[in-house]
Amino acid sequence: MLYYLFFSVLSFAIIIISVNKAIDYFSFITIEKQMMEKADLSELSFREVLANHERSKAEGQVTNVPRSALETLKATGKEVRIYDRNQKLVGLAVNGIIVKDGHPLIFKDNIENALQGNYSYKVTDSKLLYFAVPIQDMYYQNSYVFEFVEDISYFYAILDQIRSILFVGAGGFLVLITFSSLFIARNTTKPIIYLLGATEKFSNQQFQPVTMNRKDELGMLADGLNRMGIQLNHYIQYQKQFVSNVSHELKTPLAAIRGFSQYLHEEEKKDPELQKIYSHLVQESDRLTRLIDELLLLSRFDKAGPEEIDTERTDLSELAHRVAAEMRLKAEDKGITLEVKPGKAAFVEVNPLLMSHAIANLIDNAIKYSDAGTRVRIETSVRQKEAVIQIRDQGIGINEDEIPRVQERFYRARNANSAKGSGLGLSICKEIVEKCNGSLVVESEKGSGTTVSIVLPLFGSYKTVTRLL
Numbered sequence: 001m002l003y004y005l006f007f008s009v010l011s012f013a014i015i016i017i018s019v020n021k022a023i024d025y026f027s028f029i030t031i032e033k034q035m036m037e038k039a040d041l042s043e044l045s046f047r048e049v050l051a052n053h054e055r056s057k058a059e060g061q062v063t064n065v066p067r068s069a070l071e072t073l074k075a076t077g078k079e080v081r082i083y084d085r086n087q088k089l090v091g092l093a094v095n096g097i098i099v100k101d102g103h104p105l106i107f108k109d110n111i112e113n114a115l116q117g118n119y120s121y122k123v124t125d126s127k128l129l130y131f132a133v134p135i136q137d138m139y140y141q142n143s144y145v146f147e148f149v150e151d152i153s154y155f156y157a158i159l160d161q162i163r164s165i166l167f168v169g170a171g172g173f174l175v176l177i178t179f180s181s182l183f184i185a186r187n188t189t190k191p192i193i194y195l196l197g198a199t200e201k202f203s204n205q206q207f208q209p210v211t212m213n214r215k216d217e218l219g220m221l222a223d224g225l226n227r228m229g230i231q232l233n234h235y236i237q238y239q240k241q242f243v244s245n246v247s248h249e250l251k252t253p254l255a256a257i258r259g260f261s262q263y264l265h266e267e268e269k270k271d272p273e274l275q276k277i278y279s280h281l282v283q284e285s286d287r288l289t290r291l292i293d294e295l296l297l298l299s300r301f302d303k304a305g306p307e308e309i310d311t312e313r314t315d316l317s318e319l320a321h322r323v324a325a326e327m328r329l330k331a332e333d334k335g336i337t338l339e340v341k342p343g344k345a346a347f348v349e350v351n352p353l354l355m356s357h358a359i360a361n362l363i364d365n366a367i368k369y370s371d372a373g374t375r376v377r378i379e380t381s382v383r384q385k386e387a388v389i390q391i392r393d394q395g396i397g398i399n400e401d402e403i404p405r406v407q408e409r410f411y412r413a414r415n416a417n418s419a420k421g422s423g424l425g426l427s428i429c430k431e432i433v434e435k436c437n438g439s440l441v442v443e444s445e446k447g448s449g450t451t452v453s454i455v456l457p458l459f460g461s462y463k464t465v466t467r468l469l
Contacts (some may be wrong), residue, residue, distance in 0.1 A: 016170050023162060031059040031129075031155055032121075038076070038148070039119060039133040045072050046135045046146050054138060066091040069146070070098055077148030078128070079104060085143050087111050114145040129155035188469075191218045198225055207233035254292065258285035311436065313459050314355070316346040316387045317380040323359045324378050327367070335372030338363075343380035346387035350436045356431040362391045362452050365425055369450070370395035383457050392451040398444035406442060 049069045058062045066082045074080050074093035082091035082103065092102040103375040107130055113120035114132035129152050135144040191212055198210045207229040212222035262285075265278035324340045331338040366376045374394040381388050398406060402413045409427045429452075430440045438456035 016166070019166065020163060023159065023166075027155070027159060031062060031152065035121065035129065035131050035150065039131060039146075042073055042076055042146055043133050043135060043146065045069075046133075046144070048072075050137060050143075055372045066144070069144075073146065073148075074098060077131075078151050079147075079149035081106075081145075081147040083145040083147065085141075087115070087145075090144075106288055110147070111145050114147070115142050117142055124153070127151065127156055188218075191222070195222060195225060198222075198229070202229055202232065206242060234407070254285060254288055255309050258282065258289060261285050263286055291465050311349045313347055314350050314352050316348050316350075316355075316389060316456065317343045318345070319352060319356060320378055320380050320389050322358050324363065327360060330364070331367050331376060334367060334370075337375045338367075338369055339375055339377045341377065341379040346380055346381065346382045348387050348436070348438075348456040349459050350433075350456065354432045355436065358432040358454065359389065359391075361425045361429050363452070365452075366391050366393035366395065366450070369393065382458065387456050387458055389454040390451055391453075392449065394449040397446040397448050397450055398442070399446050400444075403442055403444055407440060426452075 046069050049065060049072055053063045053065050053068065053265050066084075069082055070080065070091040070093050075096045076446070078095065080091075080093040081089060084090050087104065087108065089102075092099045092104060094102070094104075105124075107122050110120045110122050110130055110132045114134045117136075119131070119133060121129055123129050129150045130147060131150065132147040134142045135146055135195050137143040191214065195210070197220070198208070201208060202225075210222045210226040210229060212219050214222070246389050261278055261281035265275060265282050319341055321342075324338060328338050340430075347384055363376065363378065370376060370393045376394075377390075377392045379390045379392070380392070405411050406413060407426045407430045409424060426440070426442075433440045433456070436456055438454060441455060442450065443452040443453070444450035
């Protein structure tokens with residue numbers, strides 16, 4: 001907004017300067033035209049004096065041309081001068097009175113230019129205009145120069161008044177357009193920002209009502225977003241309910257399949273091939289059981305309100321150390337070194353069991369997607385009003401374009417086929433962390449490893465503490 005306002009003011013300033021220049025230019029054009037009309041009349045009067053002189057000369061009478069011309073034209077201007085072809089001052093009148101032996105200010109270039117047959121004028125700092133007019137004799141030769149002096153200070157006074165009015169009006173208009181722009185921007189950008197916030201919440205599946213008391217296009221857009229949010233929310237809730245129902249329905253028959261498979265595996269002693277098949281059935285049953293358990297856990301999060309999960313003051317550093325100790329054997333079996341960097345106490349308000357599950361899930365992912373001989377590092381730190389756990393591995397990494405999607409349910413990265421998984425692990429971790437008012441941050445580079453950070457507010461660092469049971 002300030003960017004556009006700045007350029008509006010700049011454009012307006014350029015327009016004002018251009019208008020000011022145009023006023024100067026066209027005003028001088030006008031005054032020049034007036035002076036030329038006056039010069040034409042003076043030239044006609046002077047040429048009439050020359051014609052009378054020629055008639056008198058023919059009759060044997062002698063007349064003084066400069067004197068006669070000065071008598072005729074002495075009231076033409078503030079000062080009136082007459083020069084001969086040698087640029088000699090031969091007549092001078094000041095305020096209508098003929099002056100002898102005067103020594104006025106003379107601009108020789110003005111006189112020289114007039115003797116070449118051109119109108120010529122000069123304006124001094126004292127606002128006096130010296131206008132020189134060439135006078136031709138009967139042989140069309142420039143014999144004299146008639147120069148009159150005009151006081152044009154009144155003209156500059158008028159221009160100053162026009163400029164004052166222009167600048168005062170421009171200033172008032174600028175103030176008006178500034179406040180108008182701010183008013184329009186406030187009434188336009190504020191609802192747009194509100195709608196952008198609503199779409200951002202929609203992308204995070206936070207379907208809050210979008211209400212705007214407007215009858216214009218923005219109001220119509222808000223109504224459309226509101227209807228879309230309601231429909232999306234119904235669809236997602238229906239989808240979640242469907243997954244939950246299916247998971248519940250599958251759990252009982254799957255438990256029976258797993259039990260019979262385990263019985264067949266334990267009882268089969270004779271045929272190694274059948275025993276291998278039964279073992280595979282048991283493993284797949286276990287995998288499906290874990291998948292259903294994860295789906296049911298997510299379903300529970302979807303339905304849980306803020307009062308349904310207990311939280312307590314917990315040292316996040318100690319919790320991470322305890323979970324890492326439980327995962328160390330699994331890391332060593334795969335030839336991976338599990339490092340835990342000791343950190344100072346970082347107290348947060350979480351459900352210890354669920355947060356342990358989230359940390360264990362992240363460490364398990366780091367081990368699962370890393371090769372033997374690499375390291376997985378767990379580090380807890382405190383920054384400002386936040387506690388952070390970082391699980392950093394040296395595994396296969398994630399493509400940059402897939403990082404925003406890896407926390408979605410059932411999404412698996414393109415290079416994740418090297419290990420088995422359901423695509424729900426990070427989703428569960430995200431749900432657990434967000435229920436504790438935190439966030440899950442994933443940073444990765446393909447081939448160089450992944451860093452997953454759990455960021456939680458320190459205990460007592462926010463005024464409204466959400467109680468999760």
